[in-house]
Amino acid sequence: MAKVMSDGARSRLVWPVAGFFVVIAFGVGLISMAAFGDRTDPPTTAAGDTASSDVVEVKLGDLFIDPDGISAPAGPVTFKVENTGGIDHNFVIEGVDSTEMISPAGTEELSVDLQEGSYTVICAVPGHADGGMKATLTVGGDSEASGNDSGGGGMSGMTAQEMLEHDAKRTAQFPAETKGKGGLPLEPEILSDGTKRFELTADEIEWETEPGVVMKGMAYNGMIPGPQINLDLGDKVEVKLTNELDQPTVLHLHGMILPNGMDGVAGITQNAIMPGESFTYKFTARNSGTNMYHSHFNAAEQVPGGLLGALIISDPRDPAVDIDYTMVLNDGPLGFTINGKGFPATEPIVAGKDQLVRIRYMNEGLQVHPMHLHGIPQKVIAKDGYILKTPYMADTLLVAPGERYDVLVKATELGTWAYHCHILSHVEGPDGMFGMVTAMIVQ
Numbered sequence: 001m002a003k004v005m006s007d008g009a010r011s012r013l014v015w016p017v018a019g020f021f022v023v024i025a026f027g028v029g030l031i032s033m034a035a036f037g038d039r040t041d042p043p044t045t046a047a048g049d050t051a052s053s054d055v056v057e058v059k060l061g062d063l064f065i066d067p068d069g070i071s072a073p074a075g076p077v078t079f080k081v082e083n084t085g086g087i088d089h090n091f092v093i094e095g096v097d098s099t100e101m102i103s104p105a106g107t108e109e110l111s112v113d114l115q116e117g118s119y120t121v122i123c124a125v126p127g128h129a130d131g132g133m134k135a136t137l138t139v140g141g142d143s144e145a146s147g148n149d150s151g152g153g154g155m156s157g158m159t160a161q162e163m164l165e166h167d168a169k170r171t172a173q174f175p176a177e178t179k180g181k182g183g184l185p186l187e188p189e190i191l192s193d194g195t196k197r198f199e200l201t202a203d204e205i206e207w208e209t210e211p212g213v214v215m216k217g218m219a220y221n222g223m224i225p226g227p228q229i230n231l232d233l234g235d236k237v238e239v240k241l242t243n244e245l246d247q248p249t250v251l252h253l254h255g256m257i258l259p260n261g262m263d264g265v266a267g268i269t270q271n272a273i274m275p276g277e278s279f280t281y282k283f284t285a286r287n288s289g290t291n292m293y294h295s296h297f298n299a300a301e302q303v304p305g306g307l308l309g310a311l312i313i314s315d316p317r318d319p320a321v322d323i324d325y326t327m328v329l330n331d332g333p334l335g336f337t338i339n340g341k342g343f344p345a346t347e348p349i350v351a352g353k354d355q356l357v358r359i360r361y362m363n364e365g366l367q368v369h370p371m372h373l374h375g376i377p378q379k380v381i382a383k384d385g386y387i388l389k390t391p392y393m394a395d396t397l398l399v400a401p402g403e404r405y406d407v408l409v410k411a412t413e414l415g416t417w418a419y420h421c422h423i424l425s426h427v428e429g430p431d432g433m434f435g436m437v438t439a440m441i442v443q
Contacts, residue, residue, distance in 0.1 A: 054078060060102065061085040062367075063128055063425050065121060065135040072114060074140035079110045087304070087332050087366050089123045093137060098124065101333065104300075116140030126209050126335025126342050130429030163430055170432035174344040174439070178208040182340035183310060183326060186227035195236040198229055200251070202295070202307055203244040207334065210345040210434075215334050217306035218245065218295075224340035225328045225364070226293070226309030233288045233313055240280040241273060248272035248297050251281060253311060254402065255291035255385050258283045266297045288315035289385025290360040290404040292328075300366070304332025306340070308364040317387060319408065322355035329399060329421070329436065331365035336426045336435030343427070343437035349419070350441045351411040357440075359407050363399040369426065372396040373409065373440060375417040382406035396422050411442040 055078050059066040062085035072079075081091040083102040091110060092098035096119065099108040116139050123133035158166070188196035200220045207217040207224050220226030231237060241251045250273055252264035262281045266272035273279045291311040295302035310326045330337045338346045351357050359378075363369055372395065381391045384404050397405055420427045421436035428434070 055080055057082070058091065059084050060089040060091065060123060060133070062087060063123075063132040065091075065123070065133050068135045070121060070135055070137045072137065072139050074114060074116045076111065076113050077139075079112070080107065081110060082107045088301075089125060089128065089133065092122050092124045094120045094122065101125075114139045125333060126213050126215065127426065127435040128335070130425075130431065130434045132425055132429075158430060166431035167433070170344055170434070173211065175346065175348055176211045176344040178211060178341060178345040180208055180223060180340070182223040182225040183228050183328065184223060186221070186229055191238075193236070195238055196231065197238040197240070199240045199242070200226065201242045201244055202249050204246070205306075207306065207340065208345075209334055209337060209340070210342045213335075213342075217334055218302055219306045220309055224306035224308075224334070225330075226307070228310045228312060228326060229293070231285045231311070231313045233285055233315055235285045235313075237285060238280055238282050239293075240278055242278040243273045243275055246275055248274050249295050249302060249307065250279070250297045251293055252296035253281065253283070253291070253293050255287075255289070255404065256283065256311070257286045264296050272297055285313050287385060288313040288318075289382055289387070290326075290362060290406055291385050292362050292364065292404065294364060301333075303364055304330060304334065304366055306334065310360070310362060312360070313385075315387070319356075319358070319381070321358040321408070323349065323351055323357040324360070325349055325357060326360045326362070327371075329361065329363045329365055329369045329371075331367050331369075331426070336421070338436055338438055342435045343433050346436075346438040348416075348439040348441050350443065353411060353414060353442055355411045357409045357411060359409060360404065361397070361399045361407070362404045363401050365401055367423070367426075368398055368400045369436060370396045370398045370422040371420075372422045373417060373419045375413050375415070376409055376411065376440065376442075378407040378409055380405060380407050409440070411440070414442050416441050 054073060054076060056070065056072050057080045058070060060081060060083045081099055081102060083089050083104055083106050086104050088101045088103055090099050090101050097110060097112050099110045102108045119137040121135040121137050122129040186198055188198050191197055202220055205217055205219045205222055206214050208214050217224055243249050250264045250266050250270060261269055262283050263269040293309050293311050295307040310328060328339050335342050349357060361371060378394050378397060379391055380394050380397060381388055399405055417440045419438045419440050426436045
């Protein structure tokens with residue numbers, strides 16, 4: 001699936017583009033591959049080496065296509081595509097055909113009948129092509145072409161002016177409007193004994209991550225992230241989960257101190273909730289802070305696919321703040337997202353000068369995300385729901401999968417400040433910013 005960008009979605013807020021480019025000079029060509037964990041650089045394969053017959057082997061990874069210059073003969077060709085990465089990818093020959101999503105360690109074959117010429121190959125998961133999963137397929141004729149050389153300037157295949165125009169176009173849309181908003185507060189039913197009862201329904205949905213990009217996802221109550229559950233320390237709580245998926249699921253209340261039978265792990269603490277069935281989790285809120293809930297069945301698909309949400313338990317020791325903002329980080333089939341959206345559809349944090357903002361980071365994805373705010377430092381006050389005895393200042397804060405951090409930001413500096421994950425292939429490519437980018441606007 002190729003991205004379709006809407007020209008109609010325009011921002012109410014105009015960024016100072018020229019200055020912004022200087023501030024956010026990410027330098028895509030300087031990306032450190034160490035950001036992807038233990039993976040070594042993909043081997044460089046000369047274009048044409050894979051096309052000795054009508055079977056062409058291609059490897060996908062996080063985030064690359066190997067080789068980046070693919071050659072094949074004209075006529076019937078079968079591409080044998082292996083996913084060597086840690087997350088789902090697909091193999092798309094733009095304008096021709098594509099594989100289904102390929103799970104990690106999985107292999108798919110794509111058989112097509114190709115005419116002589118040049119084709120663009122991508123992974124269509126939002127953000128992946130921008131992050132490096134793009135190649136050139138040369139069919140027949142001269143197979144000596146470089147994988148990324150399409151007659152433009154530099155590695156991108158675009159001239160400097162084209163790169164500037166693409167970037168400016170995307171930036172001008174921020175914050176773009178899309179259908180659906182996740183993380184809305186869920187109001188409980190108050191039972192006669194004071195118990196707060198919440199109802200969640202897990203189902204498959206279509207979710208617009210950025211203008212014109214609609215993905216298949218899984219959601220609680222039709223939104224990604226699922227609705228935010230707000231509690232007070234000591235509350236008696238019931239959470240009823242109804243499963244409308246076509247596969248089993250459960251609900252894990254991540255970070256909470258619970259009775260064993262309420263921990264939400266199929267085969268260990270409960271039976272899986274089958275399609276059409278329900279289960280009610282009952283507990284007392286014994287520990288406070290920034291926690292979360294998500295599936296714990298087929299979690300590598302269900303959680304990145306959208307079955308996740310914030311669970312916030314207030315504490316009498318909480319600092320008084322002007323703005324309390326939850327930031328759910330995710331990656332996988334929906335792309336690189338903040339609160340279910342990718343740039344330019346991410347939501348900015350808008351604060352008045354000198355207001356105190358609390359940001360609650362929670363990483364529900366498969367990869368680490370170092371979160372960086374330009375221009376204003378972050379004061380780290382809590383980790384995994386527990387208030388730190390010794391807060392500390394940070395410029396960039398590494399948030400690993402499953403972790404939660406709370407920071408305070410004093411909005412002392414006027415202007416629009418870029419706010420993004422600092423793994424650069426999660427945020428910017430040759431044609432502009434995408435994925436885990438937003439802004440703090442101090443006015």
